[in-house]
Amino acid sequence: MRVTLDIGRFNPDAPNAKPYRQEFTLEVEDYYTVLDGLIRIREYEDPTLTVRCSCRASICGSCAMRINGHASLGCKTKIINVISKDGRVRVDPVGNMAPVKDLVWDMAPFWDKIRAVQPYLQPEGPEPQDEYIAPAEAMQHLVGVMGCIMCGACVSDCTVMEVDKNFLGPAALAKAYRFVGDPRDGAVKDRLKALNEYTGIWDCTRCMECVQACPKGVAPMDRIMALRDKAIVSGLHNTNGARHAEAFADLVKKNGVLDELRLVPRTYGMFNLMNMNAMFAAIPVGWRALTHGKLPPIIPHKLHGKENQDAVQHIYDKVEGHKP
Amino acid sequence: MAVYQHDVVVVGAGLAGMRATLAAIKAGSNVAMITKVHPVRSHSNAAQGGINAALTSRGDDWEEHAYETVKGSDYLGDQDAIEVMCQEAGAAIIEMEHMGVIFNRDEEGRLGTRRFGGQQRARTFHVADITGQAMLHVLYEQIVKANARVYEEWFVTSLVQDNAGAVRGVVAIEMMTGQLHLIKAKAVILATGGTGRLYEPSTNGLIVTADGQALAYAVGAPVMDMEMVQYHPTTLKGNGILMTEAARGEGAYLINKDGDRFMKKYAPNMMELASRDVVSRAEQTEINEGRGVDGCVFLDLRHLGKELIETKLSYINEVALDFSNVNLAEKPCPIRPGNHYEMGGIKTDVTGKTLVTGLYAAGECACVSVHGGNRLGANSLLDTIVFGRRAGEHAAAYAKTIDQVNIPDSVLSKDRDHIKALMDQKATSDTPAKIRLDMGRAMNEGVAVFRDEAGMQAALKAIRDLRQRYVTLGVHDKGQVYNTNLIFALELGFMLETAETICLGAIARKESRGAHFRTDFPKRDDENFLKHTVVTKGPRGPVISYSPVTITKWKPQVRSY
Numbered sequence: 001m002r003v004t005l006d007i008g009r010f011n012p013d014a015p016n017a018k019p020y021r022q023e024f025t026l027e028v029e030d031y032y033t034v035l036d037g038l039i040r041i042r043e044y045e046d047p048t049l050t051v052r053c054s055c056r057a058s059i060c061g062s063c064a065m066r067i068n069g070h071a072s073l074g075c076k077t078k079i080i081n082v083i084s085k086d087g088r089v090r091v092d093p094v095g096n097m098a099p100v101k102d103l104v105w106d107m108a109p110f111w112d113k114i115r116a117v118q119p120y121l122q123p124e125g126p127e128p129q130d131e132y133i134a135p136a137e138a139m140q141h142l143v144g145v146m147g148c149i150m151c152g153a154c155v156s157d158c159t160v161m162e163v164d165k166n167f168l169g170p171a172a173l174a175k176a177y178r179f180v181g182d183p184r185d186g187a188v189k190d191r192l193k194a195l196n197e198y199t200g201i202w203d204c205t206r207c208m209e210c211v212q213a214c215p216k217g218v219a220p221m222d223r224i225m226a227l228r229d230k231a232i233v234s235g236l237h238n239t240n241g242a243r244h245a246e247a248f249a250d251l252v253k254k255n256g257v258l259d260e261l262r263l264v265p266r267t268y269g270m271f272n273l274m275n276m277n278a279m280f281a282a283i284p285v286g287w288r289a290l291t292h293g294k295l296p297p298i299i300p301h302k303l304h305g306k307e308n309q310d311a312v313q314h315i316y317d318k319v320e321g322h323k324p
Numbered sequence: 325m326a327v328y329q330h331d332v333v334v335v336g337a338g339l340a341g342m343r344a345t346l347a348a349i350k351a352g353s354n355v356a357m358i359t360k361v362h363p364v365r366s367h368s369n370a371a372q373g374g375i376n377a378a379l380t381s382r383g384d385d386w387e388e389h390a391y392e393t394v395k396g397s398d399y400l401g402d403q404d405a406i407e408v409m410c411q412e413a414g415a416a417i418i419e420m421e422h423m424g425v426i427f428n429r430d431e432e433g434r435l436g437t438r439r440f441g442g443q444q445r446a447r448t449f450h451v452a453d454i455t456g457q458a459m460l461h462v463l464y465e466q467i468v469k470a471n472a473r474v475y476e477e478w479f480v481t482s483l484v485q486d487n488a489g490a491v492r493g494v495v496a497i498e499m500m501t502g503q504l505h506l507i508k509a510k511a512v513i514l515a516t517g518g519t520g521r522l523y524e525p526s527t528n529g530l531i532v533t534a535d536g537q538a539l540a541y542a543v544g545a546p547v548m549d550m551e552m553v554q555y556h557p558t559t560l561k562g563n564g565i566l567m568t569e570a571a572r573g574e575g576a577y578l579i580n581k582d583g584d585r586f587m588k589k590y591a592p593n594m595m596e597l598a599s600r601d602v603v604s605r606a607e608q609t610e611i612n613e614g615r616g617v618d619g620c621v622f623l624d625l626r627h628l629g630k631e632l633i634e635t636k637l638s639y640i641n642e643v644a645l646d647f648s649n650v651n652l653a654e655k656p657c658p659i660r661p662g663n664h665y666e667m668g669g670i671k672t673d674v675t676g677k678t679l680v681t682g683l684y685a686a687g688e689c690a691c692v693s694v695h696g697g698n699r700l701g702a703n704s705l706l707d708t709i710v711f712g713r714r715a716g717e718h719a720a721a722y723a724k725t726i727d728q729v730n731i732p733d734s735v736l737s738k739d740r741d742h743i744k745a746l747m748d749q750k751a752t753s754d755t756p757a758k759i760r761l762d763m764g765r766a767m768n769e770g771v772a773v774f775r776d777e778a779g780m781q782a783a784l785k786a787i788r789d790l791r792q793r794y795v796t797l798g799v800h801d802k803g804q805v806y807n808t809n810l811i812f813a814l815e816l817g818f819m820l821e822t823a824e825t826i827c828l829g830a831i832a833r834k835e836s837r838g839a840h841f842r843t844d845f846p847k848r849d850d851e852n853f854l855k856h857t858v859v860t861k862g863p864r865g866p867v868i869s870y871s872p873v874t875i876t877k878w879k880p881q882v883r884s885y
Contacts, residue, residue, distance in 0.1 A: 043757035121424030
């Protein structure tokens with residue numbers, strides 16, 4: 001099979017260093033991965049091509065890169081599965097992080113975020129003589145998160161980090177979940193409190209990009225949602241995120257449809273002085289909506305017909321565990 | 325140029341390196357870890373199946389584990405060292421569990437086990453089939469917790485010695501800037517891993533390039549039993565990627581092209597769970613005698629069922645699908661023996677001390693020796709954490725006895741000149757990659773599962789010719805920042821030096837023992853070769869000598885499975 005790898009490159013040693021693109025066309029076997037192709041170029045065409053890689057088996061996490069615009073591992077992506085009709089594959093460095101040279105990126109901010117979640121077990125009380133007794137299912141469940149190889153693919157494609165560099169991001173939050181979900185950890189409440197702050201679990205917009213990018217099935221967004229549940233269950237209600245979730249559910253339960261006008265103040269908290277600024281900031285948005293005929297109705301709509309209202313009630317009963 | 329100084333410097337950040345670092349910190353040392361990749365990229369990641377330990381608190385017998393390790397080693401392992409490892413194994417596992425490793429549990433919530441090769445009893449603790457990764461990431465968590473100093477993506481080019489010959493630090497390139505630095509230390513621990521990339525193909529990652537062995541050898545520390553190179557029985561054909569022994573531990577079969585479980589001919593009692601050298605030879609015999617397909621036999625998991633495969637062997641399930649297009653629940657997977665592990669290494673005692681003052685070694689780059697002629701599956705992780713901890717503790721204690729480090733800053737000049745020569749030399753069409761490939765093929769042909777004099781001599785000659793080619797090698801990339809072209813050239817120098825010691829040790833051992841099987845000397849010869857091969861760098865090249873094997877309880881016997 002003939003493939004043209006179109007590579008986004010960067011040579012920091014060049015005067016006025018700027019990113020540029022270079023194409024290499026090569027003959028490859030069907031089982032070749034994108035990384036195999038890059039290694040081939042590095043070994044036989046251009047030894048200056050630079051990429052981090054080691055295991056070739058999706059376990060060391062070195063070779064995260066963007067392939068046709070989406071982050072993945074070079075060693076886990078077969079060329080045959082991503083090649084275009086005209087025989088091309090586009091390869092770029094990961095997003096949201098600064099390039100160092102070609103496909104090598106600066107990992108320091110990534111690790112800073114990991115460090116920020118206190119990424120180590122904090123058991124309570126004296127250590128037992130033998131192992132901690134822990135339910136087999138709980139440990140098996142954690143294997144799915146421990147499968148994270150810290151490759152950074154999720155961070156590359158995170159749409160929140162694109163606009164807010166302070167967001168802890170999917171990798172660090174998945175790592176945090178690994179401890180919150182660990183029956184041996186004694187600092188769960190403190191962890192959740194910290195994650196409940198700005199930059200934490202409520203800043204995710206649920207775009208699913210991290211789930212799609214993760215080469216190991218860790219599904220970081222699902223872990224973030226699980227952290228939200230755990231935060232609310234543990235009594236941490238005093239955040240925009242928690243209030244938003246509760247108000248959303250409440251309003252739909254009441255009317256059968258969402259009452260967007262009341263969602264905003266309830267999210268910020270009606271009498272929450274800390275959030276007055278945010279409330280005022282919403283006023284121009286409301287004004288523009290009004291002048292463009294987009295303001296939600298002052299008197300909220302209700303779902304028509306008892307049958308429909310019952311159906312919605314039925315959903316709530318089911319989710320909340322009441323008998324219908 | 326900045327000069328750095330610490331009590332203990334650990335080179336390498338895999339399981340052994342991080343365990344050593346934590347132990348030295350605990351002992352009160354000022355420690356720094358130097359690693360050419362970020363710690364969690366280290367190759368300990370790739371260990372899949374598990375870690376052995378006899379938990380005596382639940383009735384297992386560490387002496388049984390020790391005996392099986394001795395037998396597995398074909399009586400070449402030092403029995404005092406094996407006793408240390410097996411006796412300390414239980415505490416080491418519990419310690420890892422307390423740090424946070426999410427070992428699989430049994431129904432009562434206690435640590436669960438699986439069976440592994442060469443052992444009668446199930447004593448392999450595991451995290452699905454990502455045990456190495458799970459342990460590596462937890463040790464890194466502890467490194468973060470301890471706020472340890474890590475020189476990340478720094479490549480060590482040489483060890484520095486004081487006037488008396490003691491090792492007192494390292495020279496390293498900071499890859500992000502290309503700057504050369506001197507890091508002074510009272511003691512240095514090498515924990516750089518194995519020799520996998522000397523071979524092509526290999527299960528090992530591209531970073532496994534015998535750096536530590538060559539660094540130690542260069543300052544006069546001898547390497548031992550280097551000819552003992554393990555071929556793992558189940559590796560994928562195309563790229564040599566590993567399929568864990570845990571598959572057979574969970575009950576998978578090995579079959580030939582006729583569907584026969586051929587191990588019944590070679591190891592009627594242990595079958596697929598005989599020692600790795602035995603299974604690899606059996607497979608190669610089947611293939612050589614025409615009962616393979618395309619140079620492979622098959623690993624058959626079909627009878628284990630989809631659920632077991634997806635929960636306990638999910639990683640190899642993923643790998644088989646990705647790289648061989650095989651769904652393990654539906655089809656047997658083509659596999660063959662492939663280069664996997666170096667039993668030999670830098671000669672150390674049970675405290676990690678080498679024969680050069682101030683220099684310690686642990687993990688795969690060291691040879692204590694606990695693996696002898698053949699390592700049991702799941703003993704390598706155990707080796708790393710037991711002897712990593714010991715090396716850390718002893719190096720820290722030794723460092724306390726040293727007041728001053730006297731190294732002139734000018735020691736940098738030798739490395740600087742070598743690097744300048746590589747950078748200045750006009751790059752030709754010959755590249756590090758081409759020389760490495762030629763080396764890998766020569767080793768895989770001459771010093772593999774079955775060996776003979778002519779084949780090994782051919783490999784030795786090939787290596788010596790390649791060393792000539794290496795002298796005129798230049799690098800294409802003339803840049804300063806993250807110059808992997810230069811790093812590969814330096815690694816290649818390490819690999820060629822180490823490859824020669826493997827060939828020499830293999831040629832000198834005129835018998836068959838463990839992984840070293842010679843068709844021209846097919847019998848084990850205890851009278852002449854129950855001894856360690858020791859290779860030391862002399863003024864006119866390598867010098868071979870021998871040292872005795874320590875035997876405590878278990879007299880050599882005929883080895884059958």
